[in-house]
Amino acid sequence: MRVVIASCSVDYSGRLDAHLPQATRLLMVKADGSVLVHSDGGSYKPLNWMSPPCRLTVAEPDDADAGQGVREVWTVQNTKSDDKLVVRIHDVVADHSVDLGVDPGLVKDGVEAHLQKLLAEQIDLLGPGHQLVRREFPTAIGPVDIMAKDSGGASVAVEIKRRGDIDGVEQLTRYLALLNRDPLLAPVQGVFAAQEIKPQARVLATDRGIRCLVLDYDAMRGLDDVDSRLF
Amino acid sequence: MRVVIASCSVDYSGRLDAHLPQATRLLMVKADGSVLVHSDGGSYKPLNWMSPPCRLTVAEPDDADAGQGVREVWTVQNTKSDDKLVVRIHDVVADHSVDLGVDPGLVKDGVEAHLQKLLAEQIDLLGPGHQLVRREFPTAIGPVDIMAKDSGGASVAVEIKRRGDIDGVEQLTRYLALLNRDPLLAPVQGVFAAQEIKPQARVLATDRGIRCLVLDYDAMRGLDDVDSRLF
DNA sequence: GTATTGATCTCGCCG
DNA sequence: CGGCGAGGTCAATAC
Structure with a gap:
């Protein structure tokens, strides 16, 4: 898992279109390539995300983006549908990669x-x-x-x-x-x-x-x- | 927001009972006190969580827990219901606190x-x-x-x-x-x-x-x- | 306020 | 692989 805290703007297109203006957020990149964009509030649901199966590619910003202060452009493309998430990264506050291993999973009761x-x-x-x-x-x-x-x-x-x-x-x-x-x-x-x-x-x-x-x-x-x- | 990567075990009790055995996971503590427990897979849904309004208290482990290698015990108590999340922290890999500010929020379109x-x-x-x-x-x-x-x-x-x-x-x-x-x-x-x-x-x-x-x-x-x- | 409905629903089961 | 039901559903809207 990779955890990045950075100012970014996010665009999703697929079943609907959604846009997040630039702000500092937490980006979680899981082992399967899925990406979660969290703010410091709300519920457990991210502001925006891409579910697996998907593929993350990192590219240099084009001139227009670079002029706006964009350092990196992440494109997360779902490999089954045409859902796409584009994250424009401005300033990076933190960037951690950790190997969590496979989770033993949840034990439920009372259903x-x-x-x-x-x-x-x-x-x-x-x-x-x-x-x-x-x-x-x-x-x-x-x-x-x-x-x-x-x-x-x-x-x-x-x-x-x-x-x-x-x-x-x-x-x-x-x-x-x-x-x-x-x-x-x-x-x-x-x-x-x-x-x-x-x-x-x-x-x-x-x-x-x-x-x-x-x-x-x-x-x-x-x-x-x-x-x-x-x- | 505080992000902690640590090996931990988690117990939830409330509308149901659920238990997570010890493993390394990502813990997200949001500004409103809510807590998310993520593994390196699944979807955007955390393995376990506590929704606001709630209160996080950190305590020393009791003798039994300390003997198992527990360093800290987090208790997240919902202030409206009797839902409770208990996180027993063993080894901490990373611990970051960042001020993200208020998020401008999602703009949806085309729904x-x-x-x-x-x-x-x-x-x-x-x-x-x-x-x-x-x-x-x-x-x-x-x-x-x-x-x-x-x-x-x-x-x-x-x-x-x-x-x-x-x-x-x-x-x-x-x-x-x-x-x-x-x-x-x-x-x-x-x-x-x-x-x-x-x-x-x-x-x-x-x-x-x-x-x-x-x-x-x-x-x-x-x-x-x-x-x-x-x- | 409550009730209903949609969701980028997710998740599990069972065929 | 698809369908169906449940969810610690959540979240927005109509009433």
Whole structure:
């Protein structure tokens, strides 16, 4: 990785055109040739950038640029599309190159997939006597997160979200409409399960006869840990 | 801005939990206290980060950490939520502080929204006598970019793209199918408007009775400037 | 203020 | 390789 702090102006052209007037910024050149232009604020998103696969070439400024005080012109050309980033470098404050090696990568936890796994393991959270049929139950319009049967043997379709929103209820509604046309499954009861259910979503779900279930992730994970230790 | 290159391990807890094992990375501390952790690959997104508003505090390692070779422990605490980032610094390769000043900011141009706004203002580009009904005309499957009426009062639905591709034609086709089922609107004529229309897209559109309109962005912007100056 | 939508989205999964 | 869904989405705009 190369890190350059320099005053520069930047032009991007591709899916849109964008221009950054001259100012002092941080330029990050990664091992794959991608370039990030950061200012001293904003979010984690750079002001401007070029994603890999791309190629960085450095050239001398033409007379017009040189007259404006440009010392170097970087051209970062995407090798798949015609996206192009041009960085005109004026004064360089710092220039460091470091070999970082390959990053071991991020370990994530707490995503929807984990909630699904935990609920499948703790299926009686749906109610006493429930049995897991399968996770990612396939249908023509996509997989249902969890399919189960209640204590009476009736089908239960569960849609799981971290944040239960209107969209999730709509999704489950589409599944239920489809599943209930299958005489082998019907009637299918719907359960909308999430760590947090928005009021609008709860109203819509209730109106459609869908049961809402708030999942306590920490408690579920705690039980999972106990299970892991016991067995 | 402060840029530190150091071997470190990182833990995030908040909306999810994530952990980065020890490796050499670039740490960026911005003026607002936000912190970005970058590796030498990926895209513009950092491996891990803390968004403002937040506060960075630096502490000595406890005995356990010190025994692992930790020299400093950075705690970045979001001041609005309970999101927290902990960076354990081992060996520091480089450490630079620079005053970048306030960035003049990005000037974007040619984005779809701008094209939409310009076309709405210059609606007769669709043909003489056309009238704007509204931008972002709502339908059950999403908003149509522009709805208009031609000189004879017939409905015209316009889909706008910067680069006109097959996808855009498909999208417009779906809108037209829906709109034409509404007896108050039907028959609805389709117009596919873009700065550049790919040959495949043009063939598909023509085949479906959709009119193609190439937008001259510079000319439209020029007219807009003239308007701004005149009125 | 909240809600919705686009993004040079990015990122991961699964076919 | 493409499609689809989720994101610690972020950020801008309409309401």
